[in-house]
Amino acid sequence: MTTAPQPTSVPPPGLALGAVGGAGRPGSSRIACPLPDGGLLDVGSLATAQRGPFPDLLTAPNLDRLLDAGAPVWREVVDWLRSWRDDHEKAVAHRLPAEGLVPVLPFTVADYVDFYACEQHARNAGLIFRPDAEPLTPNWGHMPVGYHGRAGTVRVSGSPVTRPAGQRAAGDFGPTRALDVEAELGFVLGGPVPGPVPVDDAGDHVFGVVLLNDWSARDVQGFESRPLGPHLGKSFATSISAWVTPIGELDAARVPLPEHRDPALPHLTPREPARGLDVALSVYLNGHRIADPPAADLYWSAEQMVAHLTSNGASLRAGDLLGSGTVSGPDRDGFGSLLELSWNGRDPIALPGGPPRTWLADGDEVVITATAPAADGSRFSLGEVRGRIRPA
Template sequence: MTWVELPDDTGFGIDNLPLGVFLGGGRVGFRHGVRIGDLVLDLFAMTDDLIHHRSTLDHFLVAGPGLWQDRREQVTEWLTDERNRVRVEPHLLPLDDVRMCRPIGVADYVDFYSSKAHAENVGRLFRLDGDPLPPNWRHLPIGYHGRAGTVEVSGTPVVRPCGQLGPPSDGLPPFGPTRRLDFEAEVGFVVGAPSEPGERVAVTDFAEHVFGVCLVDDWSARDLQAWEYVPLGPFLGKSFQTSMSPWIVPLAALEAARLPAPPRDTELLPYLRDDDARWGLDLTLEVRLNGEVVSRPLFRDMYWTPAQQLAHLTVNGAALSPGELFASGTVSGATPDRWGSLLELTADGTRPLTLADGTTRTFLEDGDVVTVTASAPGPGGSRIGFGDVTGTVLPAR
């Protein structure tokens, strides 16, 4: 138990202790913080270690699992032993008094396509005949290399992107603001310890390299994407912005949320076999559009686990870097209440979604606010919170 007074049903109790980067709170410069309830513990003030006085967590992450665990144990002791209260309490800052920043440098960014339900939903919309899944989907975690420089922290507005909107209708392709702006509710994984070029990271070594988990919204311009993606895949339809939550929940906080790998209907190559790895995760997501819940996807439904994603990402010898981010792809389930994008919820805009105020949406309109939250089971029946990733759509410039 902690001596810190916590709100009822907080997802940020002593079993969580996520890390982030903040400004303000009467402190100078960037600071690393640990969230407990609605407070932020200033790690630099507590340790006087310059590793916690930087604009990202990257220098801390590169130190690896040994330091991650030592710091977690140290913070746990500070917040549970009453004898530490006099020293620690002055460095607990109200969350409302600080501004949360992007927690990592995003040295690289990869987005996967790991939900079978999502891939099948999309396939049924655009491939009317035959198997909705492409031939390779059951054999490898499909992904694309995103644009790391446009990953932003939650709360950063999303400016409606412009581009080519489809095939030529009168000599030239139409150009202008996207008419089909979408969200994608995803889960992100933050790399800490690097790997060497040429080295493969095994499924069983996942926790040696990945520090923790965040939430991701992979904003998508569906009309730009549909016109550009053949033959090389997503580009401008995705690269204008991706949003991530400010708090990184350590893998160490998610032991109670770990699950066996889901059933597979195809034999896998040895490097992807994960029968004993237990890196399925029991996360419940919630998607709100203008404050109204429109979906509750379950991450446990994902076909490819994050450990498999990391193994596939490095099987060709690509090196990992501290502060690298990879995302799961849209989290969707078998029923509409678990679909994680408007593309699915509105059948590519053909079945408008009716909101409680009577308005409808096919895709996002200027002024719309999308918020993705999540929680997971923790020890002793507790819940682990992830905070939120939120974005407000602004008009094109």
């Protein structure tokens, strides 16, 4: 597995779970955990040899059965795994070989919903497309706006992305000329349950966090989103990181949400103030860092997204994936999409050693990384989500 171009001082990976398989050997995957020194721990082997909790779940080829088991089981497994991961000498017998392994999709994506939960991104999009009107639509501050995406095209980090074709304008069908990146957090759900899910119970259904890139064909999206929402401009590919960070590992990253000015719908108001995540993302284009979006600026929490998603009676399934929507900060160097960084193509982005970009070119590689604070005051890595653009 390759590593992203990063600053010289790279925090170690945090406790996370994923799945790896042998290159060219489909069906041979197993659950793994990254070790602080860069190695991989065979979680199923360790659970079997050391009589850990729920070895039948941990010897599975991916996280599906664990997600299905519910929050009490997740917490027991994560607590047990933490004690072993921190004891390098005991874990050495269960390390996976350094070569010949590739990440596979860590869980089967049941449903995928992408939200629009960052106010700065929503404002920027409004200023770009409705410069003479109020940037935010009237509903935006009252509920988490979102659209139902395509689960079948979610792919693991490192998978290539083929430039999609679509209807760019009336009578104009062809490969997109405005391929974009969207830096997001993804929330992995488990513990299947019928809706509605009260906001105060929603946290028991959030297993963990992945990094997510919601690739977007802006010209296709712009033509087809009148009056309905994104369809072919989004459905061709969504990339997620290979590792899922359990939500309990992000306790030290919990921060108050930005102040809400509009009254939220009643089902979105918890007994205790809702909290977000202080996760610092970075976006790299061909090895050059172009943005540092701050996830602490997300306006809605994962728990509010779950509560709103199920408020009409929709059920949850293990493996549901929720995207936060593009994360953007108040300054240009915190914008999480090329739409904003180039202001819809008006302001090209300079890249060292190459031509500037307004949109992604064939051969471009995008890498999104992130770090979060640990309980001891240090920071740890949430891994990366990486993808290279192939020609149409």
